[in-house]
Amino acid sequence: QVQLVESGGGLVQAGGSLRLSCAASTRAFSTYAMGWFRQAPGKERELVAAISRSGGSTYYADSVKGRFTISRDNAKNTVYLQTSTQKPEDTAVYYCAAVKRLFGVPSRRDEYDYWGQGTQVTVSS
Secondary structure, rough: OEEEEEEEEEEEEEOOOOOOEEEOOOOOOEEEEEEEOOOHHHHHHEEEEEOOOOOOEEOOOOOOOOOOOEEEEEEOOEEEOHHHHHHHHHEEEEEEEEEEEEEEEEEEOHHHEOOOOOEEEEEEE
């Protein structure tokens, strides 16, 4: 069982930035691909960005390409999501997710096995 704890959410003005962090409770962190999802009120949970276990491959949703950056520090068992140039439509609860995966970057919600509790990001216009 892997526990994931997100932090770093909050209120930011349009055009601003945040860094979200997700700490994992496993010593085998480097065997897990990681993803950041978000869910806005009344909408389905969607993948924002994902990263392979080594960090060598990444995936971004079209809506955040060029604005968000996913990264990981395997020595710290932590994955990050750096946001920039935020828009009001980025407002959502952001969730960290994990799946044990040797190769590739999972891009579907049903591929992930472990989820954090979420952190709220609110972008004011």
